[in-house]
Amino acid sequence: MIPVAIMGGSGYTGVELMRLIAGHPELELVAVSSGQFKGQAVDQVFGALEGAVNLSFVDHDARALAQGAALVFLAVPHKAAMAAAPDLLAAGAKVVDLSADFRIHDVAVYEKWYAPHSAPELLAQAVYGLPEFYRNQVKGAQLVANPGCYVTSVLVPLVPLLKAGLVEPQGLIADSASGVSGAGRSAKLGLIHGEVHENFKAYAVDGHRHTPEMEQELSLAAGAEVRLTFTPHLLPMDRGILSTIYARPRAGADAEAVRACWQKAYGEEPFVRVLPPGRLPATKEVRGTNRVQLGVAVDPRSGLIKLFSALDNLTKGASGQAMQNANLMLGLDETAGLRELALTP
Structure with a gap:
């Protein structure tokens, strides 16, 4: 099993990531962070994950999350993601960022619509994570900017x-x-x-x-x-x-x-x-x-x-696409953990 972690597990995309990882045949969730729920059991906060995620939320410590994980999902808001990504990459972890922090190539355009960028040197390194268009680049990437929904x-x-x-x-x-x-x-x-x-x-x-x-x-x-x-x-x-x-x-x-x-x-x-x-x-x-x-x-x-x-x-528009990118980055079957049929009705 390949160890992965999530920074930011208290939002909808974080919870969706945990659901998908729980059903993945080759990934193991080893850590998930939350400032709001630090120290609390994941399945006590989110009852839908009971019996599937036996972890407690930890602090937002990028280097600690990276130490035990081959890949870290950033499911935190913009600005928080750009602050964490350099430490995660320096610690040797691959990163899939679900925020907008690395999607826009031009730092001036990003700052016009969002906020000052604290890690502009990573923009050229980040691969835009729509696999249907950038599959080969995603396979070799250390940092993937997961597109918006x-x-x-x-x-x-x-x-x-x-x-x-x-x-x-x-x-x-x-x-x-x-x-x-x-x-x-x-x-x-x-x-x-x-x-x-x-x-x-x-x-x-x-x-x-x-x-x-x-x-x-x-x-x-x-x-x-x-x-x-x-x-x-x-x-x-x-x-x-x-x-x-x-x-x-x-x-x-x-x-x-x-x-x-x-x-x-x-x-x-x-x-x-x-x-x-x-x-x-x-x-x-x-x-x-x-x-x-x-x-x-x-x-x-x-x-x-x-x-x-x-x-x-929440899936192809966020966490599912992030999983698709992670599969490619880790050399796994691109569809692993993503073969669910639609819920009807």
């Missing part, structure tokens, strides 16, 4: 189409709706049951901080600067993301061409499903899995192509 739902459908020149790189619009777990586990008035239940609303309409991450990867795919209009929405459910993307097709690009492009890009991918004509993605069909569903339609009036994607924000 909204970002994954937009990049997976768009990147192959931009690379193939099937859609215009300008005028792209993405509307994405996420379950409330995407906002984290800390107490916030706007996320309590009475505010969320039977409610549906947009937020961060003047600019969401995942936008530059999307534009970075879309521009690389297009070979030209891409500007994306992105609007996130909050869905009254626990988990899942459904994204609808509007793109102007180039000559000859129709729904059949889009599906053919996706099939060429993802036909051998274990976690991407291209749906046939007549079917569209649905969050319940990917709930609890590491899968992304893709669907397409063409608006006959406007001529725009509508792209649809669905994923679980």
